[in-house]
Amino acid sequence: MKKLWRAPWFGPLCAVLAVYVLFALLAPDTFPRTANVLTMARQTVIVSLAAIGMTLVMIQGGIDLSVGSTVALTTVIVARALDGGSGPWAAAASGVALGACVGAINGLLVTGLCLLPFIVTLGSMSALRGAAKGLANEQKVDADPKGLDSLMALPGGAQGGFLLPTGVWVALALAVVFAIFLAYTRPGRHVVAVGSNLETARLCGVPVGRITLMVYVIAGGLAGLAGVMEFSTLTVGDPTDSIGLELEVIAAVVIGGASLSGGRGSIAGALCGALLLTEIKTGSTHVGLPNWVQEILTGAIILVAMALDQWRERGKGAG
């Protein structure tokens, strides 16, 4: 029990459940319905995928602000690829590859030029947004999704049932894969070591540069995949899409127990954080709260999460 309480995802999970119960009581006719739960799961996929990558980056001690722009650029690339005659698989793959390339550039700038990740990705955030707009001629790019839209569609088109859209399963599977990567593989442990104490890691022969590059490539690739999912939802390439997504992703990761100074973070926690944000958004709508109340609530949740985390950490030190 004590171990459970210590787990970084335990708090966020409790919050997810508590907020669920709260809204279920406030809007008993609409909020807890299966259809709504499925919609929320679906809406969380994009933030979740990006949050998996962001968790790795933040544990390593960095940050990636270019996520939103990468997603937008990917929707355009996928639409252009489909339009140009590619099959759905090739289009999706090119989206993910593009994201990984973006990540590689971010990572190389961070390691090669010793620039701060915040600055590098602030730059690429703007540059990629511009690239997306240029590539799309500053308008939405229509394309036949050729079945890519089914990624995020409810299975069978039915309202009932407990099967989730493919995208949700993909996100869950990747979360498991990367959680295992982080906990059980050598490069995964090195990510934690670098974020925990960079100089010590270097002293012990950890390839700090390679590890740093790796987390940005992974984060970029996952942002690309999130872009593919976004295209699947929108079925158009939209260069103005996902503005500010990076902040939502960072909020989810931070709620999930990550530290901005590195070393700490949890993929399961980040997923709970993402889910929590969706719950608040959807729940507020169901209860009839205006948009501005939602935003205040979201801000409050982030602050409360941070405060609780601090308190828990202090308890740990004393124990």
Added chain:
Amino acid sequence: MAEVADPRLEIRGLEKSFGGTRALSAVDLSIAPGEVHALLGENGAGKSTLTRIVSGVFAADAGSMRLDGKPHAPRSPAEARRAGIAIVHQEPAICPHLSVAENVVLGAEPARFGWVDRARVRAEAGRALALVAPELSPDAASSSLGPAEVQLVTLARALAQTDCRLLILDEPTASLAAPEVERLFEVVRRLASTGIAIVYISHFLEEVERIADRFSVLCDGRQVGSGAIAGTPATRLVELMTGQTLEARRRREPRTGGEVVLSARDLAGTRLPVSASFELRKGEVLGIAGLVGSGRTELLRAIFGLDRVTRGELRVRAELGPASPGRRLAQGVGLSSEDRKREGLAEALSVAENLTLSKLPAWVRPARQASAARRLIERLGIKTAGPDQPVRALSGGNQQKVALGRLLHHEVDVALLDEPTRGIDVKSRADVYAIIDELASQGKAVLVVSSHFPELLAICDRIAVMHRGRLAAATPVAELTEHRLMLDAAGVG
């Protein structure tokens, strides 16, 4: 020099220069397997340079090293490590977010196709831990470790990652309390009994006398003595360490000091200081002599309101009350930090901005700032392109003058100076002494912390020695010698 029959490490005629400064000249050293060899010397004597050459950080300019009879000229730390050289640095370095076992094997994790073999991690870490800290669980979180345990984990790492033949311990007890030192000593003895040769660097002569078999003393990069610890009195060691650095004592007419402006009674901080009492008078320079880790800096920080005071009484003139840097500055008390880069200066800001930082008017007029700065630049002889030059571009000595200049600009009555000559050249050092002298003759009170004792003897009126957090009563310099200070600071006296 006593020869060792089959030395583990043998060094002959080692030389090393940095730029124009000679850091090591003609150093010979030989250490037998299973021997604990104390490497002694004042700050800047060349101990670190020597250990860095042995552990592959620098290459020597001339001379030779042999490890178990084979030539040893490592081109990188990794190569030295492979040759069996393990080094534990003064500042313990661990990753607090990893477990104890992970910290021990960090960088050399046993893995199969990238998968960390947790069983082998625990086994390997467990083996190394069994040597140094058997009670420490490999699965424990390292964030909960105390300083001694952290030190032992880094030691375990050094042992786990090399087939250790020579272990270098650089000031291993600097951050440890007395019972923890005992623990470490047991470990060192056990390791030596397995045939590992140990180079033990420490300022604490009491420790050296207990743990080491033989010693070598470095002074200004030269080897000035070596021999067996048994039969060598601590006073002799101190003579060797200080003998040739004695600077000519500049003696002025003794100042007596006026009314008390700063006083402490039984002051204690969270960890350090343990207990400090003193009175600082107008127009005098009071020195605090102490070794690294004795609590000197912590004492100044507590006085200035940077660290919490947990016990005792602190008065500025007659005033008691809560301490904060803002309040202290308002009371005319200023601190110059030992760490210019991180605390003392805002390196990216200009000379003028740094000089005026603590006393900015509500409406800042750059022209006035610059003219105030120009006056100080001239007065202190700061070599700079002008008030607008970033402080980063200045030499260490001139940076230090800027740091002191800020206290002058603030017109402090009490100046707390932490290692005011650390890392600066001889000329600047003399200038800094002159500034301190001038402050005192103007009726200001100056508290100087230094680990360079000849310096304290040259500039102070009275000196109090700090040892393991306790400050002894101050003595007029006329009654003191460097020898005496060294013995007291090392806790042998």
